[in-house]
Amino acid sequence: MSAQMLPLLVAGAFFLGVMGLGLLAVLLVRGNRERRIRDRLTSDSTAPPDAPREAGGLLSGLADSGRSIEHLVDTDNETPRLLVQAGWRGARQHTYYYLAQLLAPILGALLVAIAWLFAGADASGVNYLMYLVVAIIIGLLAPRFFLRKRASARRDRIAAEVPLFIHLLVLLFEAGLSTRQALATLVREGRGTLPELNREFAVVTRQLDAGADAAEVLHNLERALEVSELSNILSVLRQVDRYGGEVRQPLLEALQVLEDQRAMAMREKVNALSGRMTVVMVLFFFPALLIFVAGPAFASIIKALGNVAG
Structure with missing residues (x-):
């Protein structure tokens, strides 16, 4: 400088x-x-204006x-x-x-x-x-x-909890519980089973206890989390809460669609892994196998040609 x-x-x-x-x-x-x-x-209107910070x-x-x-x-x-x-x-x-x-x-x-x-x-x-x-x-x-x-990692963990969440919902609805009662039961009993969803639905149950509309609260949760697997289930719960009707069959159909999507994603991963394994075999195993199989014959041919030339 x-x-x-x-x-x-x-x-x-x-x-x-x-x-x-x-x-x-x-x-x-x-x-x-x-x-x-x-x-x-x-702030509280009864607090003095010179209250300390x-x-x-x-x-x-x-x-x-x-x-x-x-x-x-x-x-x-x-x-x-x-x-x-x-x-x-x-x-x-x-x-x-x-x-x-x-x-x-x-x-x-x-x-x-x-x-x-x-x-x-x-x-x-x-x-x-x-x-x-x-x-x-x-x-x-x-x-x-x-x-x-x-946020991406937590969305993946939430998506992984959705199938078990559906199974538990079906069991609770078959036991005669309503949507609010089922969600409250999951929050109270499912802390170790559904850790991520339990935290989200704990907020939902507090809002429902405060008098909020269930369909609006579930819609806000769906829009905030942006987990496609969970969005389908929340849409079913909103429709059942607002219009009533059978809830078991829509949940089972959503579960079947989710399992089909996961099976397709798993097949895609297996196909991609097979392609990578093929590349590894061609680059590493095939030359070693070629040397092991054709090496002695090639060495014999070289030796024979050397004797003829001598």
Whole structure:
């Protein structure tokens, strides 16, 4: 690094740091304003106006700043749905996620700055400036990538629990229980059997106990989770709850369709695995087998030709 470029790079780094601090301050002020408005709308009217702030006020303000950054990345408002699909419904979990969204790019920028400071005079400031931009971008996208992976894994676990869920529903309906009673029984007794669905239907039963419409609650759950295997069952439950009728046969038909789809998917996986095994056999086993079978004959032919030539 030349001596003429060092002041320019230091000035550029200082400018970027000041801009980052300014942006962070703006986001903090905006997040605190939104949080005060939300607290004013949801707080108890009997509380004194000068009540002390809760201990997590700073974390809440930082989380609101992270939420503002998330709005810049998430233009389709997909994050709330992904949080539900990942099983993070609580306010504390939301706070931690938005804190990660705020701190991840800052941590990435700090790591690059520390690496540049300890790299010595031979380090190229232009390259580290590019690394800084890349670290900030990765820090912005990493929490959403982790959230997507967790939501996808949990949707797969929910889909795996659907067949057993159908069997239990059929048994409960045959015992004479209604839809609400069956769901309440599954929540109360199926914690170890259906861990993921138990958490979701625990929320559903609380909403039903509060007086919500069953069809609307089940529709909201179907739209939030986006698990096709479960969506068919929730549609059947909504129709039965609203219009009545036989529920056992539609559930068994949905179960048969689900098992057929899983059997077809398994056959596709087996076919793909067979193709990969064929490639492995051609590349590794077939040459070894050819050497083992044709090797002695080929060696004999070479020996015979050598004797004739001698």
